[in-house]
Amino acid sequence: MINLSPQELEGTMGNPTIDLLVKALLDGDQAQAVTATKNLRDAGVGHAQIIMEGVEAAMVQLDAKCTVEEFNLLEIMLAGRAVMGVMKELYPSGTHSPQTKGTVVLGSLEGDIHDLGKNVLKMILTAKGYRVVDCGKDCPVEKMIDAAEQEADQAIGVSGLLTSVIPHVRQLREKMTERGLEHIRIMAGGATLKQASAESLNVDFVAETAFDGVSYLEQIAVGAK
Amino acid sequence: MNSIERIKAAVNFETPDRVPVIAQVFGHAATLAGVSLRDYVQDGDLLARCQIQALERYDYDAVFALMDVNVETEAVGSTLTYRANQYPDVKSYALSGGADVDSLSVPDPHEAARMPELLKAVRRLRQEVGDGVLVVGCVLGPMTLATQLLGIEAALYLAIDEPEQFAVLMDFATEVVIRFGIAQIEAGAHLPIVFDPSSSPAVIPPQFYREFVLPSLKRLFAAFKQTGVIANWLHIAGPTESVLPFYPQAGVDIANFDYSVNPLEAQQAIPQICLDGNIKSLSFIEETPEVIADESSRLLDQFADRGGFILSSGCEIPPESKPENVAAMVLATRKNG
Numbered sequence: 001m002i003n004l005s006p007q008e009l010e011g012t013m014g015n016p017t018i019d020l021l022v023k024a025l026l027d028g029d030q031a032q033a034v035t036a037t038k039n040l041r042d043a044g045v046g047h048a049q050i051i052m053e054g055v056e057a058a059m060v061q062l063d064a065k066c067t068v069e070e071f072n073l074l075e076i077m078l079a080g081r082a083v084m085g086v087m088k089e090l091y092p093s094g095t096h097s098p099q100t101k102g103t104v105v106l107g108s109l110e111g112d113i114h115d116l117g118k119n120v121l122k123m124i125l126t127a128k129g130y131r132v133v134d135c136g137k138d139c140p141v142e143k144m145i146d147a148a149e150q151e152a153d154q155a156i157g158v159s160g161l162l163t164s165v166i167p168h169v170r171q172l173r174e175k176m177t178e179r180g181l182e183h184i185r186i187m188a189g190g191a192t193l194k195q196a197s198a199e200s201l202n203v204d205f206v207a208e209t210a211f212d213g214v215s216y217l218e219q220i221a222v223g224a225k
Numbered sequence: 226m227n228s229i230e231r232i233k234a235a236v237n238f239e240t241p242d243r244v245p246v247i248a249q250v251f252g253h254a255a256t257l258a259g260v261s262l263r264d265y266v267q268d269g270d271l272l273a274r275c276q277i278q279a280l281e282r283y284d285y286d287a288v289f290a291l292m293d294v295n296v297e298t299e300a301v302g303s304t305l306t307y308r309a310n311q312y313p314d315v316k317s318y319a320l321s322g323g324a325d326v327d328s329l330s331v332p333d334p335h336e337a338a339r340m341p342e343l344l345k346a347v348r349r350l351r352q353e354v355g356d357g358v359l360v361v362g363c364v365l366g367p368m369t370l371a372t373q374l375l376g377i378e379a380a381l382y383l384a385i386d387e388p389e390q391f392a393v394l395m396d397f398a399t400e401v402v403i404r405f406g407i408a409q410i411e412a413g414a415h416l417p418i419v420f421d422p423s424s425s426p427a428v429i430p431p432q433f434y435r436e437f438v439l440p441s442l443k444r445l446f447a448a449f450k451q452t453g454v455i456a457n458w459l460h461i462a463g464p465t466e467s468v469l470p471f472y473p474q475a476g477v478d479i480a481n482f483d484y485s486v487n488p489l490e491a492q493q494a495i496p497q498i499c500l501d502g503n504i505k506s507l508s509f510i511e512e513t514p515e516v517i518a519d520e521s522s523r524l525l526d527q528f529a530d531r532g533g534f535i536l537s538s539g540c541e542i543p544p545e546s547k548p549e550n551v552a553a554m555v556l557a558t559r560k561n562g
Contacts, residue, residue: 163543
């Protein structure tokens, strides 16, 4: 456990306590990440700075690591859990959440109860400053579209491990267009869906990994400016 | 050569009369026969009949007594949801709600849940094909069973937060699959395939594999070898390049490799082990027979000098696959194998 004294904090250069937070997040060590967050706050570091220089910096490094080395869900889960611990420490009631980059609706479509990949994407998006509406698993297409209509301002993301969800995925674009939701992008991912092309699934993007999906969202945001 | 001789030749890097071809046809056999998956995965006689019909149609080198990934967890105490045209999934995990591993017992394969039906399927298949065609049973890898007993997220967090407790869970899972696998061998399976999707490097890093998965696989494969399997077959999907080097230590004789793995890299990683793969599963639904034939020829060429190869899909051939695509893969070994 890290527990820096005020003297140790005072004597630091270039805010090494932020570096400790980043390291704890990359190590997936929730307890250390929360302690580092408390120390930063006690030293007068603002929430926005902790998120930008700590949480977001860790996510950038994790993204780079997963690109260079190998993406595995366990390491992302641990980092994501540590991020959630930090966010809970900063915003215990959940009411003072930071300004979001946009709202994304996620779900595993009906017939598929596999949601690990979807949950990992949710953690990364939350850590990156997005608001996520989670439709859960085995989610009917209509429920997903209702959520998109009410909540999404950027995209929906569907995950699939079973080939049986492919026909549901292919319906999304047409049904969303009928509801006037052409502006909402559709992302697909997961072990089975990523074997297919965006064109064949009738979606806007097929993500190889969760970080790949986040990059796509960030590209949309840049394009929209 | 019959199928068993052909497969043995491939495993031993000898020259078979042609390259063996194993289509990973599980629920697709039910679809072909017009039978619902719900019935197929609960009735050993029906499963065996559908498998034999698929064998007669395609004339490949193996049949599978394989229901789904939830046979063991159901036998231990998980409850499942059965659906008409899908494999069942877990409604409630045996270890949900804080249950202790010590409270669980290793199920008797002759009595517990669907295990006796799977053994029945093995017996029927062996009676039908004798030693002419490979009869493949199926057990989960201990890692995958651990995740099916607790839920995958909870199991992975347990491994990190309470590694001793996770080791106990892995020991229990290993006992369950050893007992089930041995019962399948005794019922007539030439081998049980060890199906271990949760051990994929897409899920866990190689260090985790080395620490937690490898020891349990060693025990499992040693027990199967002692019981008389003709080979130990490990099936892990996804990008397995980083864990293939562990396979010789684990006691693997046949290594499945998925579509995302470069065949030449797989050959280099495990030069002494027979490989099976790796046509993309989705291609059997989406592509044409010409594409499957081309993919098959490419693989046959890549393994022509090395040998030690079984032409197959990278993972399951999905239930709704086009029959002409399965036939195209089989035909390729007759033409070019």
